[in-house]
Amino acid sequence: MIMTWRLNQWWRERILEREEIPQHIWQKVIQLRCLSGMSADELRRLQALVLLFLHAKVINGAHDLKITDEMRVAIALQACVLILNLDLDYYDDWIEIIVYPGEFILDYDYADEAGVVHHVRNIASGEAWLSGPVILSWQEMVNTHATPVHNVVIHEFAHKLDMLHEGANGCPPLHANMSVQTWHDVFSQAYAVFCNQVEEGVDTVVDTYAAESPAEFFAVLSEVFFESPVALKQHFAAVYEQLALFYRQDPEKRITRD
Numbered sequence: 001m002i003m004t005w006r007l008n009q010w011w012r013e014r015i016l017e018r019e020e021i022p023q024h025i026w027q028k029v030i031q032l033r034c035l036s037g038m039s040a041d042e043l044r045r046l047q048a049l050v051l052l053f054l055h056a057k058v059i060n061g062a063h064d065l066k067i068t069d070e071m072r073v074a075i076a077l078q079a080c081v082l083i084l085n086l087d088l089d090y091y092d093d094w095i096e097i098i099v100y101p102g103e104f105i106l107d108y109d110y111a112d113e114a115g116v117v118h119h120v121r122n123i124a125s126g127e128a129w130l131s132g133p134v135i136l137s138w139q140e141m142v143n144t145h146a147t148p149v150h151n152v153v154i155h156e157f158a159h160k161l162d163m164l165h166e167g168a169n170g171c172p173p174l175h176a177n178m179s180v181q182t183w184h185d186v187f188s189q190a191y192a193v194f195c196n197q198v199e200e201g202v203d204t205v206v207d208t209y210a211a212e213s214p215a216e217f218f219a220v221l222s223e224v225f226f227e228s229p230v231a232l233k234q235h236f237a238a239v240y241e242q243l244a245l246f247y248r249q250d251p252e253k254r255i256t257r258d
């Protein structure tokens, strides 16, 4: 175990020695809102993660979309925000990211637990497959001014983290200092409150899509956690606290500390 870890470390250091992100690209992408208030140390660690991520993953454009270096770095950067204080191993069991120019059509069959096959045909702006690729819409990625706040990259990669523990059910693998019971209670309660608000047509800081399922609730709230942490803490304080424990980050504090 220690041997593999050392080998892993050794590989990572070699990659970091050899590869770099052009300064003009890095300076541009770190303006993203989800990085607000990050310290020089956090940005330095994030940059290392981005290089390792890009080394390990393949990013392909669909429908002749040309993937530029800036696009690659922007995607990797937002994916790595989630694992800044976790580890790259959280994204271990898959390789490819597919980027469509705009929305895309999902058309597939799947069998449910009872063995019944369902046909799905949906228009989507992002999708994450269990042990498979992450699919993103570039148009959705650059559309950063929509309200309520959203971030399709954070959304899909939050699904990836969720899937590491018993499939996509809204509960990622929790750390030793966390309680599954507390997570479950806090999220179930917040989810019920939120679904009620949506039903009553209340304006919320959270996209109504979060009411689809506990898995979507976790993914959408992860977006708000990084994109609009002050609002999330204000409206869903207990959920904020659980997400801060899981991601081992406190983005609200980053923004408000100075």
Ligand SMILES: [Zn+2]
Binding pocket: 155, 159, 216, 219
């Ligand atoms: Zn989703």
